[in-house]
Each structure stands twice: as C-alpha cells, then as structure tokens.
Ligand code: SF4
C-alpha cells in the first residue's frame with residue numbers, strides 16, 4: 001500500500017552546500033574542511049541538515065544534540081562564523097546561494113568534529129556556587145517568600161541553558177581560558193540578586209578575582225550570541241556594580 005504524502009512533501013526541496021570543519025584525533029593532525037551537498041527544505045534547520053549528512057552520507061560526522069528544540073543547550077556551534085544553536089537556525093534564514101560554514105565553538109579544546117570538551121566551561125559554572133545558599137531558617141514558617149518584584153530582579157538570568165554560546169564567543173575567553181566567562185557570571189547573577197539567597201558576598205568575592213568580572217571588555221559578543229536573548233553584558237555590568245557597592 002502506498003503511503004499518503006505528508007504536508008512536508010509539498011514544500012519544495014533544493015540542494016545546499018555545507019562546509020564542515022572536521023577533526024578526528026585518531027587520524028587528523030589538524031582540522032580540515034569537508035563539503036557536503038544536501039537536499040533540504042526552507043523549513044529545515046541546520047540540525048536537520050547535519051542529521052541528513054550523518055544518516056545518508058557519512059555516519060562518522062560527530063556532533064552533540066538532545067532535545068532538538070532549544071532547551072538542552074547541547075548543540076551550540078559556529079554557523080557562518082556566528083555562535084548559534086543548530087536546532088534553532090532555520091535554513092530559510094541563511095543565504096543558501098553560498099556554502100554554509102559549520103564548525104565547533106571556539107576557546108574550548110576540540111575533541112572531534114563539532115564536539116568540544118565542555119569540562120572547563122562547567123568548572124567555571126560550578127565555581128560560582130550556582131545554587132541557593134541559605135543557612136538561616138525561613139522567616140515566619142517553612143517558606144522563603146518572594147514578591148513578584150523581587151522575582152523579576154533576576155528573571156532574565158534564570159533562562160540560561162548552559163549552551164556556552166556566550167563564553168565561546170568572548171575574545172577574552174579565547175585568549176585566556178582561565179577567565180570565568182559570561183555564562184558563569186550569568187549564573188552567579190541569577191543567585192546574587194535572588195532575595196532568598198544569603199551567599200551573594202561569597203560569589204562577589206569569587207568574581208572580584210583577577211580572572212573574574214573585571215576581565216570583561218564589554219564587547220557585547222556574548223549578548224549577540226545568546227540564543228535565549230539574555231542581556232548577558234548587562235548582567236555582567238550589574239555584578240560589577242554589586243562588587244563596587246557591596247552586597248546587593
Ligand atoms: S547566557 Fe545564553 S549563551 Fe550563555 S550559556 Fe546561557 S543560554 Fe547560552
């Protein structure tokens with residue numbers, strides 16, 4: 001029995017060229033660029049293109065992905081020189097008359113193809129104590145109450161999905177891998193400005209380090225790169241102000 005045509009079948013297809021920076025540590029001394037022609041639809045995303053290449057042309061192509069919907073943060077990569085999530089980058093938003101360049105994010109050790117070692121990134125994240133620190137008992141009962149205005153103070157920085165697009169777009173991080181980087185500061189901000197938290201000064205002291213917030217040169221690369229639209233540079237500026245003024 002013939003299968004019914006799906007709605008996707010009605011969308012025209014075309015051939016686009018992806019040029020992907022490949023690296024296999026067991027074979028390659030240096031990364032190399034490889035072209036792939038792939039049949040796509042305007043509604044496809046870069047992640048769909050990578051899947052088609054992996055499933056139909058070269059099963060060795062290696063990349064991370066999980067949710068495919070901009071939630072898990074595992075598929076940040078450089079697409080035409082800009083840090084983006086592959087699952088959130090639509091083909092129709094790219095100029096397919098030109099090849100599409102895809103490579104791993106910069107500043108973290110390259111492991112294979114589009115995969116980098118994320119451990120240094122998560123080490124910086126863990127170093128800022130990214131959890132609620134509250135030693136005293138809640139006032140007047142079991143709950144730590146918070147007003148909508150107090151909650152709004154740090155709402156923006158709760159949206160981080162730890163994709164590393166910001167940190168790996170930062171020129172300071174490229175030249176100094178010891179710098180905490182924007183993502184760690186965003187996640188410190190999320191707790192520093194939480195009215196229920198009692199660990200703000202601990203985090204501010206950590207970020208007042210020579211590899212802390214003062215390394216930021218306000219280039220705004222991080223804000224431009226963030227797929228969640230977080231005002232990363234503003235968050236860093238607010239943490240700098242909190243260090244200068246004392247505990248918020
Ligand atoms: S701040 Fe934005 S770009 Fe940076 S890790 Fe979080 S979600 Fe990704």
Ligand code: FES
Pocket residue numbers: 064065066067068069070071072073074075085086087088
């Ligand atoms: S695969 Fe989860 S954010 Fe893209």
